[in-house]
Amino acid sequence: MEIKIELTKHPKEKPSSENLGFGQVFSDHMFMMDYTEGKGWHDPRIVPYGPILYDPALMVYHYGQAIFEGLKAYRTRDNHIVLFRPDENMKRLNQSCERLCIPKVDEEFALMAMKKLIEVDKDWVPDAPGTSLYIRPFIYATDPYLGVRPSNTYHFLIITGPVGAYYKEGLNPVKIYVESKYVRAVAGGIGAVKTAGNYAASLKAQQEAKDLGYTQVLWLDGVERKYVEEVGTMNVFFVIGNEVVTPELNGSILPGITRKSCIELLKHWGLKISERKISIQEVFEANEKGLLKEAFGTGTAAVISPIGELYWNEQRVILNGGKIGELSHRLYDELTGIQYCEKPDPFGWVVPVV
Incomplete structure (x- = not known):
């Protein structure tokens, strides 16, 4: 399919790279494509970013049939623009489609469309250290x-926008509240896919944690x-003794791409990494024994976010x-070094755009 391109006649003023937030500013253009039953995906186009007029009875408003992805484009020191493992995002997008009964997209075409959109808005990719262009398909x-x-019809969109650090703490450790009251997902549900409902289910606990002074919620399993x-917004890792532990994928945990990359890096370095069940009691007991060395979250938005405090059942x-x-x-330096092409990429993770 040929992608039609309509350039904006009213380009927006770009923000300073030094004072970027996250998810608040959007680039000049967006990609759109339609699906109609019996016709398939059709009419791919890049158009000026802006509002879309919809019927109030749109099914997504009432029944939540929506999925998304998140990745970044990086400007290197020699002024090239690259992506990090975008094929994994496209693969996971289709896994989400499968779970929510949404027609799958052609992964190669979707990636090509993403690259074309970034080329059109290449001047929106910031160049300050630690900044990037966030991409939301x-x-x-x-x-x-x-x-x-x-539904019998769907829209596929890609929007982008320049971003800085996801958490205001940056690389300073964040405070995490361990949630024991609310449940986000269970095995067999939709916890393992990136769908809007997962995040809606997390808001109440997140708000209560924020009111108590905590940055994020650490979820426990929904049964026991x-x-x-x-x-x-992140997968989680613990360093206990000489072992790095992360919860195994069980059907209610998102298979994070940064998580996967960290596991592969740790194995590459020859460190002991275990994907297994780990109870919050084990974490706190490891701390009492002096074995809990550190903990951190991993995700596209924050890359690596150190955890400085855990609060659970009145224990801190x-x-x-x-x-x-x-x-x-070390993981942060290695991952960002690969993403910005400042360190060798032995895995072939970086994909050039411009």
Whole structure:
């Protein structure tokens, strides 16, 4: 399919690279493509970024049939623009489509469309250290119909915007509240896919944690309320003795791409990495025994986010003296070094755009 391109006649003023937030500013253009039952995906186009007029009965508003992805484009020191493992994002996008009864997209075409959009808005990719262009592909149901069934029509969009650090703490450790009351997902549900409902389910606990002074929530399993699953926007790792532990993928945990990259790096370095069930009790007991060295979250938005404090059942643990741990720092330096093409990429993770 040929991608039609309509350039904006009213380009927006770009923000300073030194004072970027996250998810607040958007580039000049967006990619759109439609799906119609019997016709398939069609009419791919890049158009000026702006509002879209929809019927109030749109199925996504009422039944939540929507999925999304998140990745970044990076400007290197020699002024090239690259992506990090975008094929994994496209693969996971289709896994989400499968779970929510949304027609799959051609992964190669979607990646080509993403590259074309970035080329059109290449001047929006910031160049300050630690900044990037955030990319949000998403698909949602567009039938104007009040009834519970998969939609017969969909829209696939990609929007982008320049971003800085996701957490205001940056690489300073964040405070995490361990949630024991609310449940986000269970095995067999939709916790393992990037769908809007997962994040809606997390808002109440996240708001209560924020009111108590905590940055994010650490979710426990939805059945026994004892096994660690993930942080609201990140997968989680613990360094216990000489072992790095991360919860195994069990159907209710998002298979993070940064998580996968960290596991592959740790194995590459010859470190002991275990994907297994780990209870919050084990984490706190490891701390009491002096074995819990550090903990950190991993995700596209924050890359590596050190955890400086865990709060659970009136118990508070301060990790590594409230400072970033050695392994957290090493992983962050290695991942960002590869992403910005400042370190060797032995895995072939970096994909050039411009």
